[in-house]
Amino acid sequence: xRLGVIADDFTGATDxxxxxxxxxxxxxxxxxxxxxxxxxxxDAIVVSLKSRSCAPEKAVADSLQALAWLQRQxxxxxxxxxxxxxxxxxxxxxxxVTDALLTALGESQTIISPSLPVNGRTVxxxxxxxxxxxxxxxxxxxxPVTPMTDSNLLRLxxxxxSGKAGLINSQVLDQGAGAVRQALDALAQQSVxxxxxxxxxxxxxxTQGEALRDMRLVTGGSGLAIGLARQWASAGHDxxxxxxxxxxxxxxxxxxxxxCSTMTNRQVARYRQQAAASAIDxxxxxxxxxxxxxxxxxxxxQHEGDALAPLLFATSDPESLQRIxxxxxxxxxxxxxxxxxxxxxxxxxxxxxxxxxxAGGETSGVVAQTLGIDAFxxxxxxxxxxxxxxxxxxxxxLALKSGNFGDENFxxxxxxxxxx
Numbered sequence: 534x535r536l537g538v539i540a541d542d543f544t545g546a547t548d549x550x551x552x553x554x555x556x557x558x559x560x561x562x563x564x565x566x567x568x569x570x571x572x573x574x575x576d577a578i579v580v581s582l583k584s585r586s587c588a589p590e591k592a593v594a595d596s597l598q599a600l601a602w603l604q605r606q607x608x609x610x611x612x613x614x615x616x617x618x619x620x621x622x623x624x625x626x627x628x629x630v631t632d633a634l635l636t637a638l639g640e641s642q643t644i645i646s647p648s649l650p651v652n653g654r655t656v657x658x659x660x661x662x663x664x665x666x667x668x669x670x671x672x673x674x675x676x677p678v679t680p681m682t683d684s685n686l687l688r689l690x691x692x693x694x695s696g697k698a699g700l701i702n703s704q705v706l707d708q709g710a711g712a713v714r715q716a717l718d719a720l721a722q723q724s725v726x727x728x729x730x731x732x733x734x735x736x737x738x739x740t741q742g743e744a745l746r747d748m749r750l751v752t753g754g755s756g757l758a759i760g761l762a763r764q765w766a767s768a769g770h771d772x773x774x775x776x777x778x779x780x781x782x783x784x785x786x787x788x789x790x791x792x793c794s795t796m797t798n799r800q801v802a803r804y805r806q807q808a809a810a811s812a813i814d815x816x817x818x819x820x821x822x823x824x825x826x827x828x829x830x831x832x833x834x835q836h837e838g839d840a841l842a843p844l845l846f847a848t849s850d851p852e853s854l855q856r857i858x859x860x861x862x863x864x865x866x867x868x869x870x871x872x873x874x875x876x877x878x879x880x881x882x883x884x885x886x887x888x889x890x891x892a893g894g895e896t897s898g899v900v901a902q903t904l905g906i907d908a909f910x911x912x913x914x915x916x917x918x919x920x921x922x923x924x925x926x927x928x929x930x931l932a933l934k935s936g937n938f939g940d941e942n943f944x945x946x947x948x949x950x951x952x953x
Contacts, residue, residue, distance in 0.1 A: 536577040537603030540614040543898035544935035546581030549755040551920035557766025592626035617654035617754035620679040628694030646753035648732035672795030675851040696726030703731040713744035779912025781930040783887025786842035791896030794936030804944040808841035818873040826876035875903040890932040897933040
C-alpha cells in the first residue's frame with residue numbers, strides 16, 4: 534500500500550479516486566472508517582468522510598481516526614483531499630485538519646494545491662480562480678454553508694490554521710521539480726508551514742507530483758493526484774482492467790440532485806428539457822417524509838420505460854434557496870431533504886433499482902450510506918473527476934457528482950455513453 538487519502542466528502546473521494554485510477558494507481562474507496570482491516574492489493578485507499586462542514590473538532594477527530602486506520606493498512610504517504618474551491622469557513626475545516634495531520638505524523642510542512650485546470654480551477658500568485666473569475670466572484674460566494682468571499686489561499690489558510698503560509702508561484706513551477714524542491718527548502722528555513730502552489734495547467738501538476746513524491750503529507754484538490762499517481766503507479770498497471778471493475782451495470786436508473794451549485798442548476802435546467810423531472814417540496818419533506826418518499830418512488834416507477842431516467846431535484850437558484858432557508862431554517866431544510874433522498878433511495882433499492890446518478894457531496898454520501906455501500910470499485914470517468922463506481926458485494930452502480938463538476942449534459946451522457 535502506497536497512498537492513503539482522507540477526503541472531506543463523498544464526491545470529493547470519488548473525484549480523487551477516479552484520477553488515481555486513470556493515472557495508474559489501482560484504488561479502493563471506503564465510506565467512512567471501516568471497523569475491520571481492508572483486504573486489498575490496491576496502490577491506494579481513499580477514505581471518504583463527512584467532515585467538510587461539521588464542527589472543526591469533529592472533523593479533526595474523524596480525520597485522525599482515518600489516518601490511524603490507513604497507517605494500520607500499511608500506507609506510507611498521505612493525502613488530505615478537499616474541494617478544488619477550497620470550501621471552508623473562518624474556523625475551518627481545512628486548516629484545523631491539516632494541523633492535526635501534520636502533528637500526528639511529526640511533520641512541519643505541507644503544501645496547499647486545490648488546482649484542477651481541466652475543470653477550470655487554477656491558482657495564480659496564490660489566488661484561486663474558477664474559470665475566468667476569482668473564487669470570491671464566482672457562484673461559490675453564495676454557497677449556503679461555506680460562502681467563499683476571499684480568493685487568496687495564503688490569507689484563507691492563515692485565518693483558520695496555526696502557522697505561516699508561503700507561496701511558490703508559476704514562474705518557479707515553470708523551472709521544474711528541482712526548483713520547486715529548492716523553494717520548499719527555503720520556505721522551511723523561514724518556518725513556513727503551508728506552501729501554496731500555483732498551477733495553471735496540467736504540466737504544473739506533473740511538476741508538483743515529481744517535486745512532492747517523497748513528501749509524507751500533501752493536501753489539495755484532486756488535480757495533484759494526476760502528478761503523484763504518475764510518479765507512484767505500479768509498472769504494467771492495466772488501466773482497462775482497473776476501470777472495468779467499476780463499469781455500470783443494471784437497467785433501472787434514477788437521477789437525484791441535492792446540490793445547489795451553479796453548474797448543477799444548469800445541468801438540472803438542461804435535463805428537465807430531456808427527461809421527466811419533479812422538484813422536491815421542502816414542506817412535505819419536513820412533515821410527511823415517509824409517505825412523500827413513497828409517492829415520489831411511485832412517480833419514478835411510472836417513468837421506468839422512458840429513454841432517460843427520471844429526475845428528483847432539490848436544486849434551486851441562490852434567491853430561491855435563501856427564501857427556503859428563511860422559511861424553514863437552513864439546517865432543518867437541508868436535513869429534511871437529505872433524509873427524504875435517503876428514504877427514496879432505500880425504497881427504490883427495495884423495488885429493484887440498481888443505477889443511481891447523484892449530484893451533491895452531502896446527497897451522495899447519504900445515498901451511498903443508505904444503500905449500505907461501504908466500499909466500491911472505481912470505473913470509467915463520465916467527466917473529469919466523476920467516475921461510475923460499482924459497489925463491492927451488491928449489484929449497484931453509482932455516478933456521484935460534486936456540485937460544480939461535469940458539463941451541462943452530464944446527466945444524459947452518464948446514461949447514453951455507458952450502456953450495459
